[in-house]
Amino acid sequence: MKWVTYCDQSKEKVGWIVELQDEEYMIPLEAAADWFRSQGRDSPPVFESLLSLIEAGEEVSLQWKEIHGSIQSKPEVILEIGVPIRNVKLLAPIPRPPSIRDFYAFEEHVKNARGRRGLEVIPEWYEIPVFYFSNHLAVVGTGESIRRPKLSRCLDYELELACVIGKKGRDIPAEKAADYIFGYMIMNDWSARDLQIKEMKVGLGPAKGKDFATSLGPYLVTPDELDRYKTANGRYRLEMKAYINGNEISSGNFETIYYTFAQMIERASADVTLYPGEILGSGTVGNGCLLELGEEVHRWLEPGDTVSLSVTGMGTLTNNIIE
Numbered sequence: 563m564k565w566v567t568y569c570d571q572s573k574e575k576v577g578w579i580v581e582l583q584d585e586e587y588m589i590p591l592e593a594a595a596d597w598f599r600s601q602g603r604d605s606p607p608v609f610e611s612l613l614s615l616i617e618a619g620e621e622v623s624l625q626w627k628e629i630h631g632s633i634q635s636k637p638e639v640i641l642e643i644g645v646p647i648r649n650v651k652l653l654a655p656i657p658r659p660p661s662i663r664d665f666y667a668f669e670e671h672v673k674n675a676r677g678r679r680g681l682e683v684i685p686e687w688y689e690i691p692v693f694y695f696s697n698h699l700a701v702v703g704t705g706e707s708i709r710r711p712k713l714s715r716c717l718d719y720e721l722e723l724a725c726v727i728g729k730k731g732r733d734i735p736a737e738k739a740a741d742y743i744f745g746y747m748i749m750n751d752w753s754a755r756d757l758q759i760k761e762m763k764v765g766l767g768p769a770k771g772k773d774f775a776t777s778l779g780p781y782l783v784t785p786d787e788l789d790r791y792k793t794a795n796g797r798y799r800l801e802m803k804a805y806i807n808g809n810e811i812s813s814g815n816f817e818t819i820y821y822t823f824a825q826m827i828e829r830a831s832a833d834v835t836l837y838p839g840e841i842l843g844s845g846t847v848g849n850g851c852l853l854e855l856g857e858e859v860h861r862w863l864e865p866g867d868t869v870s871l872s873v874t875g876m877g878t879l880t881n882n883i884i885e
Contacts, residue, residue, distance in 0.1 A: 563630050564781040564877075565745065567612050567703075569651040576612050578626075579781060580634050580644065587644030589633060591626075597643055598629050605629070612782065613656050613839040616728055616744050623728075623744075627784075654703035655747055655782035656726065662696040662776060662841045663830055664722075664751055667821040670814075670848025678853065691821040691829045696751065696843070697773035704780040707884045710865060711774050714754035717863040717883065721804045721812050721850030721871050724749040725823045726782060727840040734831040739824035742836070745784045748871050748879040749843045750777035755853055755862070778841070780877045788875055793817060796824075800874040802847045807868055811860050814847035816873070 564579040566588060577590045595605035606625035609615040615622065633639050666672060672683050702708065710717050728744030751772065758771025791798045797817045804812035826842050852860055863869065863883050870880040 563627060563784045564787065565612055565615075565655060565784070566650075566779075566781055567653045567655050567657060569653055574611060574653060574657065576609055576615060577650075578630060579647065580630075580640055582637055582640050582644075586647040587640050588647055588650045589630075589640070589644050593643035594626075594629055594633060597633070597639060611656075613659070616726070616838045620729065652704050652780050654701045654778040655780075656778065656839055656841070657701055657703070659698050659701065659726075659841045660837055660839050662698045662701075662724075662843065663693040663826075664696050664749075664843035664845060665691055665693040665821065665826050666845040667691055667819050667826065668814075668845055668847050668850075669820040670818060671846045671850060671854060674848065674854035675846075675851075678856065691826050693826070693830065693842075694768060694772075696776055698841075700773060700775050702775055702777050702881065704777070704879045704881070706777075706881060708752060708775050708777070708881045709884055710863070711754045711757065711770070714757050714771075715862065716755035718753045718755050718852045719804060719806075719863065719869045719871070720749075720751040720753055720846040721802050721814065722749040722751055722846055723747070723800075723802075723816055723844045723873065723876075724778060724841050725827075725844075727827075727836045727838055727842070730835060730837055732831055732835040733833065734827050734836070736822070736824040736828040739827040740785070742827060743785055743823065744838070745782040746788065746876065747778055747782050748780070748873050748876050749841075750869070750871055750879060750881065751843060751846070752776065753851070753853070777871075777879055777881050779879050783876050791875060797822065800876070801872075802850065802874075803872045804850060805870040805872070806860060806863070808870075811852075811855065812847075812850045814850050816844075816847065818848060819844060 800816040865885040
């Protein structure tokens with residue numbers, strides 16, 4: 563399923579996406595429940611947030627998956643209760659997650675970013691997947707504006723994927739981690755590079771170079787939707803692209819990731835309990851930011867620019883930059 567959070571008369575609501583005749587429709591949870599009850603069936607609870615639905619547990623998710631399957635096979639029901647996606651104001655799937663841990667998991671990105679500064683990859687990077695905590699209260703969705711920090715003139719996008727934890731767990735081994743993933747979505751870890759570089763010289767961070775915004779969405783895609791892209795080694799072959807003002811700037815593939823989400827979950831849950839709705843970012847795919855590509859490829863982002871990130875099977879996440 564492709565879950566969404568959307569805005570209806572200033573209220574956050576939950577739905578999912580279906581395709582019909584090459585067009586996407588959003589099915590509101592409330593409308594789906596009403597239709598299911600009209601068939602003489604008991605509907606599972608209607609949740610006001612996707613986080614609440616995830617917290618309710620796997621049994622509830624499976625009940626909604628059954629209803630999704632019923633509606634998906636009935637074009638007349640989709641046209642009756644669905645809303646064309648172009649008429650829906652989408653929000654971040656989880657607008658206020660409990661936490662965001664962002665990892666540093668693509669070797670090519672590490673090599674490129676450090677190489678720009680004349681540095682080698684440190685041996686410790688190959689020993690453990692590392693992460694930092696981002697600002698979980700500065701999440702934005704597709705279509706929302708990103709304010710460039712006042713003191714920055716080196717604003718950058720970062721092309722990433724994120725996974726969402728589906729159930730509580732602690733000391734989760736990598737071989738069992740898949741059971742703890744509710745779904746995946748595109749993530750843009752916006753970076754003010756001039757602020758980031760200065761503050762990290764002190765030995766802490768990133769802080770103000772990162773905490774102003776993180777974009778998530780447009781959908782939260784359940785793992786079964788991506789099964790067709792899974793490779794023999796358990797990774798996903800997903801094209802990842804970034805566009806500035808409609809021009810393709812970055813291109814990579816999620817299959818090239820060095821540390822898997824399973825390994826990230828194992829690391830994040832070591833001696834710590836993970837809870838439903840917590841978000842783990844993959845870090846930037848190789849060549850997935852301007853820091854790697856250099857100003858000879860494209861200048862830093864400026865007010866008026868529009869940035870779109872697209873990933874196979876996961877839609878497009880778009881934001882415009884404002885002063």
